[in-house]
Amino acid sequence: MTSAVSFKQVSRHFGSVRAVDAVDLEIAPGEFFAMLGPSGSGKTTCLRLIAGFGQPSSGSISIFGERAEGVPPYRRNVNTVFQDYALFPHLSVLDNVAYGLMVKGVGKAGRHRAAEEALSLVRLPGYGARRPGQLSGGQRQRVALARALVNQPKVLLLDEPLGALDLKLRENMQEELKSLQKALGITFVFVTHDQGEALSMADRVAVFNDGRIMQIGTPEDIYQRPKTRFVADFVGSSNVLPPDFVQRYSGQHRWASLRPESIRVARAASGEGVAARLVGTNYLGATTRLALDADGLQLHAIVPAGTPLPDDGEAVILTFNRESLHLMDEPA
Amino acid sequence: MTTAALNSNAAPAILPGKGGIGGALSDLFWRKPRFLLLLMLLPPVLWLGIVYIGSLFALLAQSFFSIDEYSGLINRQFTLKTYGDLFQAANLDIILRTVTMAALVTLASAIVAFPIAYYAARYAQGRWKALFYLGIMLPLWSSYLVKIYAWKLILAKEGILTWLLAKLHLLWVLDAWLSLPIVGGNSLSVSFTGTFIVFVYVWLPFMILPVQAALERVPGNLVEASSDLGASPGQTFRNVLFPLALPGIVAGSIFTFSLTLGDYIIPQIIGTSRLFIGQAVYSQQGTAGNIPLAAAFTVVPIIIMGFYLWGAKRMGAFDAL
Numbered sequence: 001m002t003s004a005v006s007f008k009q010v011s012r013h014f015g016s017v018r019a020v021d022a023v024d025l026e027i028a029p030g031e032f033f034a035m036l037g038p039s040g041s042g043k044t045t046c047l048r049l050i051a052g053f054g055q056p057s058s059g060s061i062s063i064f065g066e067r068a069e070g071v072p073p074y075r076r077n078v079n080t081v082f083q084d085y086a087l088f089p090h091l092s093v094l095d096n097v098a099y100g101l102m103v104k105g106v107g108k109a110g111r112h113r114a115a116e117e118a119l120s121l122v123r124l125p126g127y128g129a130r131r132p133g134q135l136s137g138g139q140r141q142r143v144a145l146a147r148a149l150v151n152q153p154k155v156l157l158l159d160e161p162l163g164a165l166d167l168k169l170r171e172n173m174q175e176e177l178k179s180l181q182k183a184l185g186i187t188f189v190f191v192t193h194d195q196g197e198a199l200s201m202a203d204r205v206a207v208f209n210d211g212r213i214m215q216i217g218t219p220e221d222i223y224q225r226p227k228t229r230f231v232a233d234f235v236g237s238s239n240v241l242p243p244d245f246v247q248r249y250s251g252q253h254r255w256a257s258l259r260p261e262s263i264r265v266a267r268a269a270s271g272e273g274v275a276a277r278l279v280g281t282n283y284l285g286a287t288t289r290l291a292l293d294a295d296g297l298q299l300h301a302i303v304p305a306g307t308p309l310p311d312d313g314e315a316v317i318l319t320f321n322r323e324s325l326h327l328m329d330e331p332a
Numbered sequence: 333m334t335t336a337a338l339n340s341n342a343a344p345a346i347l348p349g350k351g352g353i354g355g356a357l358s359d360l361f362w363r364k365p366r367f368l369l370l371l372m373l374l375p376p377v378l379w380l381g382i383v384y385i386g387s388l389f390a391l392l393a394q395s396f397f398s399i400d401e402y403s404g405l406i407n408r409q410f411t412l413k414t415y416g417d418l419f420q421a422a423n424l425d426i427i428l429r430t431v432t433m434a435a436l437v438t439l440a441s442a443i444v445a446f447p448i449a450y451y452a453a454r455y456a457q458g459r460w461k462a463l464f465y466l467g468i469m470l471p472l473w474s475s476y477l478v479k480i481y482a483w484k485l486i487l488a489k490e491g492i493l494t495w496l497l498a499k500l501h502l503l504w505v506l507d508a509w510l511s512l513p514i515v516g517g518n519s520l521s522v523s524f525t526g527t528f529i530v531f532v533y534v535w536l537p538f539m540i541l542p543v544q545a546a547l548e549r550v551p552g553n554l555v556e557a558s559s560d561l562g563a564s565p566g567q568t569f570r571n572v573l574f575p576l577a578l579p580g581i582v583a584g585s586i587f588t589f590s591l592t593l594g595d596y597i598i599p600q601i602i603g604t605s606r607l608f609i610g611q612a613v614y615s616q617q618g619t620a621g622n623i624p625l626a627a628a629f630t631v632v633p634i635i636i637m638g639f640y641l642w643g644a645k646r647m648g649a650f651d652a653l
Contacts, residue, residue: 100561
């Protein structure tokens with residue numbers, strides 16, 4: 001089967017900066033694909049290369065089997081939901097949504113009907129007469145989504161679309177986007193720096209750093225079995241354990257990751273396990289995050305709220321199952 | 333690190349007043365911000381109200397007087413006779429000529445200004461932007477009269493333009509153009525074409541700057557969004573850039589249009605002997621001593637601009653503001 005989007009050794013240089021560096025990527029049709037990484041990691045540049053805003057310095061990009069280099073954005077059946085929505089301020093919401101059809105020459109009645117339908121799809125029916133300036137952030141986000149979807153794109157690109165929304169709205173939108181994607185079957189490519197968002201929504205996640213892909217896999221893969229220290233640290237903030245420490249518990253001289261929720265904390269001065277000292281607690285609602293110091297090694301553990309906690313500075317013993325220690329590919 | 337230095341409790345929670353008239357005034361202005369506003373606005377409002385608007389009303393009043401044709405004295409009685417005089421064929425001709433010129437100058441300025449403003453707003457940065465502003469503003473620093481006389485030399489029959497066209501073997505184009513009725517003449521410096529060129533030159537900065545400001549406010553991602561949604565560059569220009577730049581173009585056109593309507597120096601130095609409104613006002617209030625007719629002529633551009641703005645508003649030129 002041809003990939004929806006295929007990158008072969010794609011690089012994009014800005015002067016001496018390698019924003020994207022020899023990236024290989026295959027996105028399957030109908031997939032919900034997340035590009036995750038810190039800012040400046042090249043994920044947005046990759047998205048823009050798919051949209052056609054900028055050309056790769058080298059390598060090749062195909063969209064549904066067709067070569068895309070040198071093809072301007074307006075000839076790609078790919079639409080983008082921009083980070084700050086980029087709604088046209090001088091047009092009504094309806095005309096914003098109908099814009100793509102208008103420039104394709106669809107008649108007024110036809111495009112307005114389609115735009116109304118798209119607005120219903122994003123649960124904003126009857127908002128067509130308003131101006132973008134009269135909408136809230138969440139509503140603008142939906143309009144931007146409707147404006148892209150009305151064109152029935154082969155690939156929908158979303159550039160941090162939930163970044164400007166507050167927490168509650170963001171969680172709602174995550175669910176909605178996910179179910180919308182399932183219902184429409186369109187390939188979604190989603191850029192985010194929020195690992196929780198990537199893990200909860202995507203079928204597969206690519207973790208970017210310094211213009212390269214560190215790891216591609218299912219959310220579970222990425223979360224449970226990070227390949228490198230960067231992925232372990234960036235995705236879900238695992239504890240990264242140095243080779244010397246790991247050797248004591250697994251016999252192998254390798255870097256390893258350990259999920260904070262896999263660590264059990266017992267109030268004891270001595271015993272079986274890793275001796276540590278509690279240096280801080282962070283109340284997170286459903287859980288509490290403990291900062292620990294194991295003889296100079298900074299660790300953190302997450303325990304359910306309500307667990308009786310030692311005091312700050314108290315000595316504790318840490319235990320964990322051998323299986324929860326995940327050895328990484330990273331050279332020691 | 334010690335935090336003791338930042339955590340000194342020696343300072344009181346409420347600081348004493350600064351004392352003196354300055355301190356008392358600061359406190360007063362802080363408590364009564366409207367008082368400060370009033371003090372700041374009073375002088376300019378007085379100036380605007382009395383000197384500026386007042387003289388405009390004086391002008392308006394003059395236009396409703398008439399002149400006694402035998403004695404040449406002003407008859408201070410309300411009449412519309414002077415306005416009636418505007419509709420005499422010769423006067424109507426002047427108005428029509430001026431409005432046509434102003435419209436053409438405005439259109440040409442907009443066409444020339446847009447690409448320059450677009451470049452400055454979208455691409456120019458740092459040093460190039462400074463150079464752009466310098467290039468636009470530099471002509472405004474030199475005397476208007478000197479520039480016009482410089483243009484007279486450029487456009488004259490023995491001038492540099494004729495010389496250049498001769499070198500390029502394109503003199504026949506100029507001759508063909510000059511042989512046309514109305515726009516032509518003996519040389520460019522004594523033709524309406526010359527007047528037009530100099531008008532466009534002199535008012536161009538007033539078009540470029542507002543258009544550039546308007547384009548600068550258009551977020552770059554709107555252009556990308558339009559392209560992303562399938563619009564060709566031409567469609568993006570028509571549907572996004574132009575409508576969003578329109579308030580700037582209208583603002584610029586208010587300058588170019590009204591300045592052309594009122595100018596009396598350029599057509600006097602460069603152009604034909606046929607009058608423009610400004611020249612008519614000048615000669616009516618000067619040599620002819622017909623202040624009421626001069627005032628009535630002056631009201632014409634005001635009314636035209638009123639209609640112009642009303643039309644622009646109806647066209648939605650200010651919607652994107």
